[in-house]
Amino acid sequence: MQMQQKQAPKTLVLPKDPVQRAWVAVQRFGPALLERVDARLRLADLPALEWYDVLWALEREGPLRQRDLADHMLIARYSISRLIDRMEADGLVERRECPHDGRGQMVHATPSGLKLRKTMWTVYGKAMREVLAPLNEKEALQLAALLAKLA
Amino acid sequence: MQMQQKQAPKTLVLPKDPVQRAWVAVQRFGPALLERVDARLRLADLPALEWYDVLWALEREGPLRQRDLADHMLIARYSISRLIDRMEADGLVERRECPHDGRGQMVHATPSGLKLRKTMWTVYGKAMREVLAPLNEKEALQLAALLAKLA
C-alpha cells in the first residue's frame, strides 16, 4: 500500500450505527495494521508475513501437507501451491513424498528456512508490538476475543 | 480467498500473550471478514467493495479529486488511478477537468454509478450485518473503538 501522504489529519467518517461503525473500522483499520507490519519487513528486505507463517507452522508442527498448511493459514489451495513453489525456489522449504498418499507431499522446512524465520521474528515481533502498543493488556485481550467471536 | 474446506473445526493456535493473541486475531480473522462480504457481492455478480466505497464517497461528498479519494480510502495513488480507469470504462464514473489545477481532475459519479451503488447496498448491507451478527451493539462499539485506537 504505502500511502504517500503526509498531510491531512484524515477525517474518516464514522457512522453512528454500531454495526456500521464496527464494519468501517474493520474494513479500514484492519488491513492497514497488516500493511504496517508488512512494510517493516519489506524495509528490512525480508519476505512478507505469509512466508513467516508457513515457516512458523512447519517449525511448530513439523512437516505438513499443503492441505493442512492451507487450512491452517485460512488461504486457498492454489495459493499455497504457488507460495510453496516460491519458497522452495528460495531453498526455504522442500517438498518430499507423502507416505500412504501418492497425491500429496509433505512440506519440510530447511535449515535455511528455520534460520530465516528467526531473523524475521526480530523484525516482525517488534513491529507487531509497536503496532499494538496503543492497547493495554486488557484491551488487547478484548480485541482478540471480539474478533474471535466473529470467526 | 475462497477456502475450499468443509471439515476441520480448525484448531487455530491462540498464544497466551495478550499482544500476540490480539495480533493473531487481527491477522487471521480480519481479512476473513472482508472476504466473506466480498464473496457475497461476487456471488450476486456485483463488483467488489472498493467500487462501492468510491461510489459512496462520491455520492456523499460530491465530485472528488483522485487524491482525495485515495486519502479517503487509505489506498495508494496509483491504485486509485487504475481503479478509476476501470470504473470509467464501465460507465460508473467520469473524469472531468479540474478548475484551478491543470494537473488534477474531478471524478464524478454517473447516474449509472449511483444506481449500482444502491443495488450493491442491498447485498452489502445485509452481508455486513450478518457477518457482525455475533456481536451485540455494545460489543460492536467496543470493537470499533479498539481498532480506532490502533489507527
Next chain:
DNA sequence: TTGTTTTTGTTGCATCTGCATCTATATCGC
C-alpha cells in the same frame, strides 16, 4: 473387481498489485 465420486495438488489465463519512473502542472524561494 470395476466404475463413480472426492480429494489433492497444479496450471493457463486474465486481472490486479507494487514499485519505480515519467510527464505536466503548481508552488516556493529569491
Next chain:
DNA sequence: GCGATATAGATGCAGATGCAACAAAAACAA
C-alpha cells in the same frame, strides 16, 4: 519573474491472485 522543488496522476514491468479446468491418486459403491 525565474529556477528549483513538490504534487497529481499515469504507466511499464514483474510478480501475485482468483477462477476454472485439469491430472492423478484415493475412497466409495455395487
